[in-house]
Amino acid sequence: MSNKKEFKTSLQRMLRARIPFISIRSIERTRVLEVIQQLAEEINIPIYVHSLSHGTFDVRTKKNVNDDRTVAGGLDFAVQNIAQRLNLTFVFTEVSDIEDDNIVSRHIYDGVVQAIEHGGSICLITTKSIWPQLQRLGMTITLDTPNEEEMLEVVKDCVLPYKNSITIEWDESDYKMAASILANMTKIEAENVLATQMAKGNLTKDDLKELVNAKDKLFSDISGLEKVKIEPSLLSVAGLSGLQHWLEHQKKLLTADLKSRKLRPPRGVLLVGVPGCGKSLSAKYIAANWNLPLYRLDLAAIQGQYLGQSENRLKDALASADNAAPCILWIDEIEKGLSGATASSDGGTSVRMVGQFLFWLQESTAKVFIVATANDVSKLPPELLRKGRFDELFFVDLPGEEERKDIIQLYIQRNLLSKPSDQMLQQLINISEGFAGSDIEGAVRDVAIQAVIHGDNFVDDTLYEKCFKNIVPLSKTAPEKIEAIRTWGRERALPASGVAWGNTMSDRILNKRSIIV
Known part of the structure; x- marks a missing residue:
């Protein structure tokens, strides 16, 4: 009803x-x-x-x-x-x-x-x-703003009377998608947005993207959240095929009829792993790929100095995210905002914030897809990792050989550089063992800087090799810390790369997880 x-x-x-x-x-x-x-x-x-x-x-x-x-x-x-x-x-x-x-x-x-x-x-x-x-x-x-069911009636009442006078390409699934996008807007806001689109003389499937943009403008300054601008042409994710495959299935659930099966919309994903391996980039990639606005919730920034202020700010920010739905909510380094839940030095603020967030995570039915990232999972409260909070927990590991090859080629192409020889490419793959994606990006960026200074002709195999050898990755400067993160992720999370952890007897004893295809 x-x-x-x-x-x-x-x-x-x-x-x-x-x-x-x-x-x-x-x-x-x-x-x-x-x-x-x-x-x-x-x-x-x-x-x-x-x-x-x-x-x-x-x-x-x-x-x-x-x-x-x-x-x-x-x-x-x-x-x-x-x-x-x-x-x-x-x-x-x-x-x-x-x-x-x-x-x-x-x-x-x-x-x-x-x-x-x-x-x-x-x-x-x-x-x-x-x-x-x-x-x-x-x-x-x-009386709240129209939900999806009522918004579907609003959309049809606004569009169908013009079916014989303008070209309308929408089918039933498009009407439902439009209702999903416009949900939580007021009726008059939704009617104004639709009327503006129809004023050009037609209504195409591409106009669904314009509905997203129109709603995004209404909620661009909502309290507690930071609107993140995305340039889709600059977003490419290499080496995370397992995560991308899983996301394709979740995208279908956004428009599927879940009420009959008593299922809620996709809730989100928690990405843990080695720093610099693409966790934060994945949030932007998901927003661009799903054509949804991206908002960043900075848990540290909403901390207040007065009793109850932090909890109220968090409540307002989460309510704003519900109103902006459907959207992507990015929580970067979530452990920094929700750690210390057992500490008494803050007067119990951390405990109350964790409770507030977990309640919203469990009970909210708005189509807010959360992409939370964490480097040090040991600092997260255990109840956040319980099944049902997030839809899935992925571990983003250091890239393997094939992944490093894809990442190197991706950044070479993005920076408009001449390609190294096949032999040098293989050597760069070997040199970059233990590199995070950000390390590889830094090495290729050094090559691009030299190309700008000295010209494209200055770029050769020797320059590539020199720039890559100049990088000292985090896996070498803090090997114990990185290995501890990798050990935790391999035992408890799905591999974001989509590559199975291994087929040895020890792997089976540890009951390591795999993606369901």
Whole structure:
């Protein structure tokens, strides 16, 4: 059932029960009034609406019954009529200063007391909290922005009437994809985006990308998150075929009907492994490949100095990510933000932040695909690694021989360099044993710098060899640390390379994991 249907059913019961005070939480006044008008006609009760621009009018006939546009004047009119007639309902759309004990709140309170005595009802459409003493006289109901089910109706109602006048290439799957993209936007925002696309005289499958861009602009400055710009032409991932294969299957689940099987959308992936091997690059690659906006959540940056501030900032940031869905949420080096969960030096802030994040990770149903990266897994709280938090745990190891060859050729091509001889290429592959992807990138970048300084003719096999031999990889400067990371990953995670860890007896005894094809 869509949120609007649930809202309508609940509001209908409250009106039939003659609840004296109803606070309606919503940022979409127009949608709320649409439902109220429908209920006024269906259950045949008089409902009057007050606004600062029209005064008080009958919601069914639109006939104005009181020209006083002030809130105080509207309340006086409502109280006077409620005292004279039974079962009247008045809806106020623009009331401010109701959070505390003040003149406005007291005025409404007195009106609700009159409503209790005469079977009336006073409703407020607001996004603010209500003075507690007033709220205890009634009930609260919320109308959220359209979910996918309701947004599908909005999309079709907006597009299908123009099917005979403009070219529309969308099929049923495209309508569902559009609904998925526009979900969590307001109805008017979605209608404006669709109308803008149709204004050019057609609606093509490529316009789905424009829907993503339009929504991205609306949420580009959401609190707690940093929008990451992506240049798809510069994004290529070499050597992570296992991860890429798994991601292709997850991409299909974004548009599949999962409700019948009681499955939730893909939740995300945790990438652990050696620093510099492409974990962070993978987040950008996924966003570009799936054509979704990428937001970065910096857990360290949301830390506050006051009690509860960090947790509130994290809650707001995660709520913003839900509103921006579908999107990719990138959490780089997650262990730095969620480590120390057992430490008491921070007053329990780490523990509460971990709890907040895990609850959202488990319960949120928004299509937010998380790409979390970690270098030192030992610092992560064990409950984060439990099955069901993330969809999968991948280990990004140092590249093997074939992977190093692909990475070398990738960066040579990207930097527009002349290729080394086949013999030198093989030698570079041997020299780069123990290199991370960032080490190889650095070596090729040194070659490119010399090409800029001295010209392309300066690039030869000797220069390639010299630049590669100048690199001292992390695997040699901190071998114990790197080996500890590799040992952990081989025993507990899937290989991102897609290559099995091995076929020896020791491998089978350790029960090393493999990708399900």
